[in-house]
Amino acid sequence: MSDLFDFRRRLDNYAVMGNPVAHSKSPRIHSLFAEQTGEPVHYEAIQVDPGGFPQAVGNFDASGGKGLNITVPFKQEAWALVNERSERAERAGAVNTIKFGDATLYGDNTDGIGLVNDLLNNRLVIKGKRVLLMGAGGAARGVLAPLLEQQPAQLVIANRTAEKARELADAFHDLGKIEGCGYAALEDKQFDLVINATAASLQGELPPLPDNLLADGAVCYDMMYGAEPTPFMRWAFEQDATTVLDGLGMLVEQAAESFYIWRGVRPETKTVIEQLRREMAS
Known part of the structure; x- marks a missing residue:
């Protein structure tokens, strides 16, 4: 001892x-x-x-x-x-x-750079894409600047309280093309990348998303994660999303950025994500 x-x-x-x-x-x-x-x-x-x-x-x-x-x-x-x-x-x-x-x-x-790094590590391009971010709370706010730095063609924040989404968009409008709305306003819109930054998955719920929201080749990303697919991920599979990801990679990537801030050493993340996947599966 x-x-x-x-x-x-x-x-x-x-x-x-x-x-x-x-x-x-x-x-x-x-x-x-x-x-x-x-x-x-x-x-x-x-x-x-x-x-x-x-x-x-x-x-x-x-x-x-x-x-x-x-x-x-x-x-x-x-x-x-x-x-x-x-x-x-x-x-x-x-x-x-x-x-x-x-x-x-x-x-x-480090939340935002964690998300962006996980997307880029999965060879997903954000530049020039139409991006939908669901949720207008702290999780959404933390990733907006790094997402806008990647120069998407458009970034829409959707929230159950539309005014909150609009206020958040106004706070970041100087960084790129961004707007806020309620979920009803998503009818007839399509996106290349849809990110769930709500806590709905933790309650086993799904935001009220319209059909035909996903463009051809769309990517869906849930910032939550678990041993089983989240409700949003299951919806994405049903909607024929080309790629569906959970937030485990984001968790590891934001931790790697923290480790670098503290130690000045940047750890390799791929093997750590794989190790955690194996442990969760067992």
Whole structure:
């Protein structure tokens, strides 16, 4: 036991904070990154009670922690807590990665680049494509800037509350052609890439999508993931989407970006995604 304790003391400590967080795959992902790169990283999951986030971050910093991932429901609190932010974190209005420095808390948001990298790793082109993003919450906001940087021909945000979608589109209109609407306004429109950024899949539900939404060769992407296809993925298969993907790759890619921010080393992600797939299947 003492040998294990001495070994742990020689590692740099990182963690994911959230509520709930026991289900998180982040500790497994970062342990695979550490094993692959040889970086001296110890990574754990820390459940934080509502109202206790600033103290939890302060305690982790005081104990010598080097960095944190932040998941629901604390990403907006993390944005307010840090004293330095990346441009993409400023745009997203949320922070999912914190790096501790001398008298600084640096906040970044790697969700959007995680999504884009997973799409590009699957050889999917965004430039010049018609993109539909479902949802206008934090998950959608976090991916908008990186998506628009890829120069789609059009990006439409659809949400049950149309006004919320329009407000979000207005906040990003300087980055490209973007508009917001309700689901009813999607009739007679077609898209090359449809991304589900809603939490509907977690409740086993599907947003109210019209038939004939998918163009020939369309790609459908659910930011959620599980051992079985999500309701949105099943809908996409029924609609004859050419490619249907879940969000496991995005999870690994955003984690790899966090790892790079902390360590200056970029891990290889393909084998980690494959390993997680095998573990989920078993």
